[in-house]
Amino acid sequence: MDWQAFEQTLLDDALAQVLPALRAHPLRSDVYAVALAGIYREHDGPIHLPTVAMNSEAALAGAGDEASEGEGTLYDLRWNPADWCWPDMASGSAAMAAAEATLATEAQGGDVAQWEAADRRCIDALVRVCQRLRDALHASAVADRLTPGFAVLLHEDSDEGVAMALRCLGDEAFARLLPGHAADLAEAARVAALPDAERLRYHLACLAHQPAPELGLTREQAQRHGEAAQRALRAFGPAAIPALLPLLARTETQCEAARLLGEIGAATPEVVAALRAQVLRAVPRSSLRHLAQAGRNICAGALAHLGDSAWLLQQAQAGTLGDECVAQGLSSPYGAFRNRALDPLPLDYRPVESLPAVQPALLPLVEQWLRPGKGTCTLRLHEVDEALRGLQSPLTVVRQHAAMVLGERALGAEAGARTVPALAHAVVHDSDETVRYLAVLALDDWRGAAVAQRPLAEATARGDGSTKVRDAAQRWLQVLDDLAAGVPPR
Template sequence: MAPVREDPAGRRCFSNGHAPTGCKDAQVTALLNWAAFEQTLTDALTTAVRSVITTHRDEQFYAAALAGIYREQNALIALPTLGLNSIQALSKHPVEDQPDLRWSVLDWEHVDDDWLPDARSWEQALTAEACRDTTAHWESTFQRYLMLLVRVCQAVRRRSQDLLILVLDDEHHELLIRDTLTPSDVRRYFPELDVRAAEAAQVAALPGDTRAAYYVSRLDSFDSEEAESALRRLGPAAVPALVEMLAVSQQAWQAAKLLGEIGQADDSVVRALDAALTRCSGPDQAWIASALSFLGRLDLVFSKRNQLPHDVVVTAICAPYTSFRNYTLAPRPLDYRPLEEVFEHHPGYAAALAEELAPGRGHCDLSPAEAAEANRALTSSHPAVRRHAALCLEALHR
């Protein structure tokens, strides 16, 4: 799968330059027929797998996998690539490389992006279904899609006897393997998962600060998203370890992001972020500025605005109103007044703010209690504020 990164405004983009089909390009009037989708995928996968095996009778295939599932939150959900690999193909590589290549589908000898007939229509229908409501609906649709792929692989495996057929995805690696395969298959083909499960049980028994240090050490590893989730769940217990991480160049951004999501705005956190703001640069600096804003200390960013890049200040101003807010444990109540004050007293930022808050750039989800503030903002003298509030209210009332 192409690596996915988030910018401080909470938007997701693929780092390989892939230009996805967004929701606006996927206007499909009929709702997705999930049963027909599942049956179509099952039949097409059966046909594609049998075709490869029949064409290459001299090879002993050990697995087929669906992988490379591109997605962009609130936009594209793509269909997976199909890969098959044989023992003979794997043996062409040096022995020391084989463990990594065994499950690296895009490095397999037989890879097919066109295994599903009428793939674009199904992709458009799936994306349109995901995008027809809130971010939460997009997430639940994507999870339903993954479970559908699990069932498809299980059904095709029953038709293909001994061939292992599974779904592989970096973000949901262990979950999909355990859902697709039997426990005995997991022990045989992915023994490292049981080792990790035992390790996780040991970590869970540790004191909170020790657990936090462990998960911080995993932020730059294969299971970094799992580590991020664990740190968010730890909440205040994770704060000291994350504050220390602000001193690490090219990792400070992740610490700042998590501090903002945990939402503890005590003096130690604010002082550490403020001290790091002008010491850092690039993504580190942008996330630190955004975290300060999200914790209600945009004043500290503005006090140093002459030392900061223009886009860093703009991103910080907008942070409380973007989808970054949707990942926090307890977001601060919606308040458009700080944004309106910037429009009124610092007009030099107005054009960039309007662009950053434009439709399609990722807006925050509201709770019902925040509807009153959004309704008040509908009467704001600033068009960008009115437009943003209207988008949020529209999503809330869907």
């Protein structure tokens, strides 16, 4: 792909939208920002380029009091292109359509690593377009329509979007125009330089939403940085455990502390004993009852992540722990909770497969937690064997889960060579409609690795007993047709 030509096409198109709008704008020193906004990126899937948006001080003033609210962040009305006077200046030009098609071919024409590389280069190109567009507009005949602090940025209201804005604007303009984000970044740098013990205390205070004046942490900061604190404490690893254990006893912090202990993954006797004690503790009859029950369930999930599923089953058999709590705990290692863990235990379906023999009443409750749509874990290469075994399990819920996780194209060609035939076998032979449907979706996800299965796609689209499965196979056929024609999957 010619990335320089791609970048130039985007710049030319943006200028073709903005310059006429500025010429038609009657007010001088009024337009304060242009944004490339609305970029859509689906990992290993389509990348849709942003469109141009523009706003003026006069238009912002017309929004009333709401325009003055905010803290100088991308989430304020001032920096929300969807609410601007010119929110979507899409050209619809053939050149832009060709550029997006070229990008799609580059991004989706290989493996997942190729998609990620193309995505990075695309963002780099868009940042440069913003910088060049700003310079070109300042040098144009309509520069008098721009405010002295006029800015051009690539807009996305996310953590990544903040980093994009910083790259587009530069340090000085970023600090002036987005002081809320600049203050957060400065605070993060300050905290990163603290000694480990103080940094740990800082993040624990954020987790509890409590100020720590001696560390320079205000209550408002603590309340805003709770999610970042969880990431930081997880990165501390086992060193954070002694400080997390006391938080288990507090209803207000039990959920976060238990989740972090499970994600850190150190199954020490102290951690296991503390989690077990909280799971067995009676839920108080108070206004915090719902939160306390949620905490117990997450403690059960943390125990399962630490390899203590057998103990949870024993409590269910003995009647010392409710089935709902045990079922949620047993199900946790198969969901998205696991994806954040530092070093999760390998995928293992045996705890679920043991339920019909040891505690059959739990199975329908576990099925509710593992059913499609509840979220699933990301399969790792060393877990492919267990997922393939799960695809042959006597339990439908296990076969469904295995079919979901086996559609992981990022595992690479060697895994695909083993996985695709197993999924194809499930499409033909599994008695469960949902397993067949999920297996078709997984084969679709494997793209080129499943090209040889086209006869299966045709037969399934024509003859499966389920409308849902036939429709999924028809969509899979479309992907195969696109691949054969050298067109990126839609």
